[in-house]
Amino acid sequence: MNSRAAQxxxxxxxxxxxxxxxxSTPQPVAVQEPADIHLRFEGVSKTYLxxxxxxxxxxxxxxxxxxxxxxxIIGRSGAGKSSLLRTINRLEQPSSGRILIDGxxxxxxxxxxxVALRRRIGMIFQHFNLMSAKTVRDNVExxxxxxxxxREARRRKVDELLALVGLDGKHDVYPAxxxxxxxxxxxxxxxxxxxxxxxxxxxATSALDPETTQAILALLREINRSLGLTIxxxxxxxxxxxxxxxxxxxxxxxxxxxxxxxxxxxxxxxHATTRSLLAPLRYDLxxxxxxxxxxxxxxPEDTLLLDLLFTGxxxxxxxxxxxxxxxxxxxxxxxxxxxxxxxxxxxxxxVAGSSLTANxxxxxxxHLADRVEVLGYVAAA
Amino acid sequence: MSLLLExxxxxxxxxxxxVGVSSLIALLAGIPLAVFLVTSGRGGIFEAPLAxxxxxxxxxxxxxxxxxxxxVALIPFTRLLVGTSxxxxxxxxxxxxxxxxxxxRIAEVSLRExxxxxxxxxxxxxxxxxxxxxxxxxxxxxxxxxxxxTITLVTMINASAMAGAIGxxxxxxxxxxxxxxxxxxxxxxxxxxxLVALVTLVQFGGDRLAQKLDRR
Ligand SMILES: Nc1ncnc2c1ncn2[C@@H]1O[C@H](COP(=O)(O)OP(=O)(O)OP(=O)(O)O)[C@@H](O)[C@H]1O
Ligand SMILES: [Mg+2]
Numbered sequence: 001m002n003s004r005a006a007q008x009x010x011x012x013x014x015x016x017x018x019x020x021x022x023x024s025t026p027q028p029v030a031v032q033e034p035a036d037i038h039l040r041f042e043g044v045s046k047t048y049l050x051x052x053x054x055x056x057x058x059x060x061x062x063x064x065x066x067x068x069x070x071x072x073i074i075g076r077s078g079a080g081k082s083s084l085l086r087t088i089n090r091l092e093q094p095s096s097g098r099i100l101i102d103g104x105x106x107x108x109x110x111x112x113x114x115v116a117l118r119r120r121i122g123m124i125f126q127h128f129n130l131m132s133a134k135t136v137r138d139n140v141e142x143x144x145x146x147x148x149x150x151r152e153a154r155r156r157k158v159d160e161l162l163a164l165v166g167l168d169g170k171h172d173v174y175p176a177x178x179x180x181x182x183x184x185x186x187x188x189x190x191x192x193x194x195x196x197x198x199x200x201x202x203x204a205t206s207a208l209d210p211e212t213t214q215a216i217l218a219l220l221r222e223i224n225r226s227l228g229l230t231i232x233x234x235x236x237x238x239x240x241x242x243x244x245x246x247x248x249x250x251x252x253x254x255x256x257x258x259x260x261x262x263x264x265x266x267x268x269x270x271h272a273t274t275r276s277l278l279a280p281l282r283y284d285l286x287x288x289x290x291x292x293x294x295x296x297x298x299x300p301e302d303t304l305l306l307d308l309l310f311t312g313x314x315x316x317x318x319x320x321x322x323x324x325x326x327x328x329x330x331x332x333x334x335x336x337x338x339x340x341x342x343x344x345x346x347x348x349x350x351v352a353g354s355s356l357t358a359n360x361x362x363x364x365x366x367h368l369a370d371r372v373e374v375l376g377y378v379a380a381a
Numbered sequence: 382m383s384l385l386l387e388x389x390x391x392x393x394x395x396x397x398x399x400v401g402v403s404s405l406i407a408l409l410a411g412i413p414l415a416v417f418l419v420t421s422g423r424g425g426i427f428e429a430p431l432a433x434x435x436x437x438x439x440x441x442x443x444x445x446x447x448x449x450x451x452x453v454a455l456i457p458f459t460r461l462l463v464g465t466s467x468x469x470x471x472x473x474x475x476x477x478x479x480x481x482x483x484x485x486r487i488a489e490v491s492l493r494e495x496x497x498x499x500x501x502x503x504x505x506x507x508x509x510x511x512x513x514x515x516x517x518x519x520x521x522x523x524x525x526x527x528x529x530x531t532i533t534l535v536t537m538i539n540a541s542a543m544a545g546a547i548g549x550x551x552x553x554x555x556x557x558x559x560x561x562x563x564x565x566x567x568x569x570x571x572x573x574x575x576l577v578a579l580v581t582l583v584q585f586g587g588d589r590l591a592q593k594l595d596r597r
Contacts, residue, residue: 089505111509119507129502132597133520142516143506174596190506200505 037103038230039065039088039198044097046083046254057083059254060097065247070224070231072241072262074277075251081234084251085200088232089121090114101198119147122191126203128183130175130190136162137171140189147194161189165219181212188219192227199223201233205240213237217244238281242266242339250274267311267344268370283335285348285375293376302377304351304358305332308369312342317368324364327354352380388555389571395469396551396579399541403476404534407484411533412526414440414481415488416514426500426510440482448479448540452547472549476537484533491525492518524595531587535580542576552576 041063048055057080065071073081086092087099090106098105106117130139137158144154162168165185175183184204191199201220205213221244224231235241241248241262248266249259252273258265269275285293285305293305310316316336322329329351336345347369351361358374365372418440420426421433443451452475456466459474495518503517519526545553552572560569 091501091504115507115509118505121505123502123505125498125502127498129496129498131499131517131521133523133594142503143508146506146508146512146516176597190502194507 035064036067037064038067038101039063039232040098040100040103041084041087042098042100044084044087044094044099046080046087046092047095057254058087058094061254061256063249063256063259065230065232067230068224068228069246070221070233070244072245072248073232073234073251074236074238074241074248074274076273076277077236079251080254081251082202083254085202085232085234088198088200089118089123119143119194120196121198121200122194122196123200123202124184124187124191124204126206128175128180128187128207130183130186132175135172135174136167136178136186139175139186140193143190143193157193158189161192164192164223165189179212180208181215184208184212184216185219188216188223192223192229195227197230199229199231201231201235203234203236206236213240220244238266238278242281242337246340250277261340263312263339263342263344266339267342268309281335282346283333283348285333289332289378292378294379295376297377298379301353301380303380304354304361304377305375306349306351306362306365307346307373307375308334308349308365309346309371309373310336310343311370312339312344313370314368315343316347321349321365321368324368325349325351325354325361326356328352348375350378385568385571388559389552389575392550392552392555392572393575393579395549396538396541396553399469399472399476399544399549399551400534400537402473403480403541404484404530404537406477407480407533407537408530410481411484411488412519414485415492416518418485418489419492419518420510420514426513440485443478443482444486448475449543451475451479452544467548469550472541472544472547472551476540476544479540480533480537483536484529487529487532488522488526491522491529494525495521524591527587527591527594531584531591534583534587538576538580538583 041061044058044061044063045056046058048057061084073084075081083092087094088101090109094107098107100106101117101120109117131142134142140158140161141154144157149157158171162171165188167182167185167189170178170182170186175186178186187204199220204220205216208216217240220231220233223229224244233240233245245262247260248262249256250265250271250273251257252271257271258269258274265274266278266281269278285307289305294302297304308316308321318331329349332348332350334345334347336343336347338344349365354361356364358377362372362374414436417427418433418437421429421436423430425433446454452472455475455478459471460466462474463470465471499517499521500513503513508516541549541551542553542556545551545555545557548554552575556569556572559565560572
């Protein structure tokens with residue numbers, strides 16, 4: 001399993017810098033090899049029965065999560081993210097539908113089988129959920145202890161894991177004496193103690209400051225690489241998805257409204273929810289310019305505004321753009337990021353003193369960007 | 382004077398015996414009872430709503446009867462159990478029956494306060510339900526349980542003084558016979574001092590232990 005996972009990771013995860021060699025030929029969308037499906041959701045629904053009546057939390061979710069990938073779940077508060085994640089280790093039981101791990105339905109399990117399943121799946125939490133009355137060592141050791149692992153083997157495993165998460169020498173400290181980041185490291189060590197094949201993270205960095213978040217993400221990425229672990233994570237921070245996930249699903253009111261490779265979903269979000277979730281990452285035309293936009297030029301020297309969208313296919317090649325557009329081009333603003341080695345984002349360009357019409361210019365630019373929109377003209381100052 | 386001291390010493394031992402035995406039984410019976418009350422409720426790990434309600438009602442019933450009345454009402458049962466309704470051992474029966482639900486309710490509160498996230502974490506890591514009780518609920522609630530047991534001890538010291546009225550012996554009996562019936566204020570005062578010292582000691586020890594156990 002590990003070697004296959006490693007293979008997959010290299011194929012899809014590492015930035016492909018060959019794309020940076022600004023070629024203007026459209027890159028074909030990568031052809032997916034037959035994916036190694038680790039987790040499959042088939043029409044999974046979940047309705048909570050409460051005193052106030054039934055609450056539908058998940059509606060007929062179909063999803064595939066590949067072995068060895070980091071898979072993100074995003075959506076607004078109450079969209080059903082936690083409910084979805086928790087069906088994987090059966091903290092929640094789906095009301096209908098099937099969940100298959102390696103093709104095996106996990107639906108009907110007695111307590112022993114359920115315990116066995118959960119030992120294959122680690123989980124970390126927003127508020128860490130460490131036992132306050134136990135030392136770091138005892139916390140990490142607990143899953144092994146209840147599984148009846150002998151003391152010597154337990155000690156070895158705990159030492160190994162605390163070293164892995166960077167908590168050497170904290171064995172005998174109580175959680176209350178640790179920082180948030182350190183607590184989450186204990187949580188991660190505890191989740192890994194049974195050598196799970198899947199790691200579930202429910203807002204694992206939401207309670208941490210940005211710097212600590214980065215450190216924990218780096219740790220998760222490293223674990224994913226070195227152990228070939230499949231990671232499913234929920235987050236409210238789009239930057240987290242952008243940085244470590246390969247694929248993502250967007251939930252809205254219990255439905256999976258959009259899913260795919262992160263660069264695709266982030267590069268060209270189709271659903272309104274995705275767009276509004278991603279809005280904070282996007283640079284938009286400032287309001288004062290927006291107000292001064294005109295559809296037609298009043299004078300020939302008025303400046304044209306073009307919005308170039310990059311959805312991971314073209315590379316933003318400024319020299320080539322300068323050539324084809326002619327005139328004086330300027331960069332008004334925008335944001336292009338590299339997600340999974342692909343350029344994703346948009347650029348707002350100004351073109352002045354060109355002999356071409358707006359449509360001609362836009363058509364020229366279409367050879368170099370994935371989508372081009374004419375925003376309008378702004379009067380020269 | 383030395384006769385008074387001797388009586389005082391004997392009475393103190395009687396009180397300690399009554400309180401000690403009844404509280405110990407309350408501790409052993411109250412913790413499982415509290416665990417059951419917490420875990421058998423709706424959504425609990427040993428969900429059994431009916432049994433939960435029945436047991437909860439029984440606990441409430443005993444909790445609502447004033448100790449003096451409970452003691453008298455239990456006389457036939459006490460006689461059945463220890464063969465007499467008079468003396469230290471006869472007092473242990475109603476004291477235990479009062480202490481157990483009292484302590485169970487306090488322990489229940491501490492157990493209930495254990496963060497539900499910890500139980501979920503335990504489930505997610507592959508703990509069986511008995512493991513959750515043993516490794517999560519009890520250790521996490523322990524400081525609160527120790528505090529609750531301290532309160533139980535103090536309350537039972539109180540109640541045991543009442544048991545003196547039915548000739549159970551102990552400090553209460555001493556104060557009642559000498560202090561009240563013979564107007565011997567010296568005995569009364571001595572008993573009060575002894576009781577205050579005892580309660581202070583128990584409370585201090587209990588607080589210290591709870592504090593030491595609390596790692597939060
Ligand atoms: N145990 C429960 N009982 C009843 N309703 C629940 C329960 N858990 C969740 N819900 C409801 O199900 C819906 C989805 O909840 P869920 O916790 O999965 O959302 P979420 O996407 O994780 O939200 P958040 O981002 O706030 O964590 C919500 O409407 C919520 O109120
Ligand atoms: Mg949630």
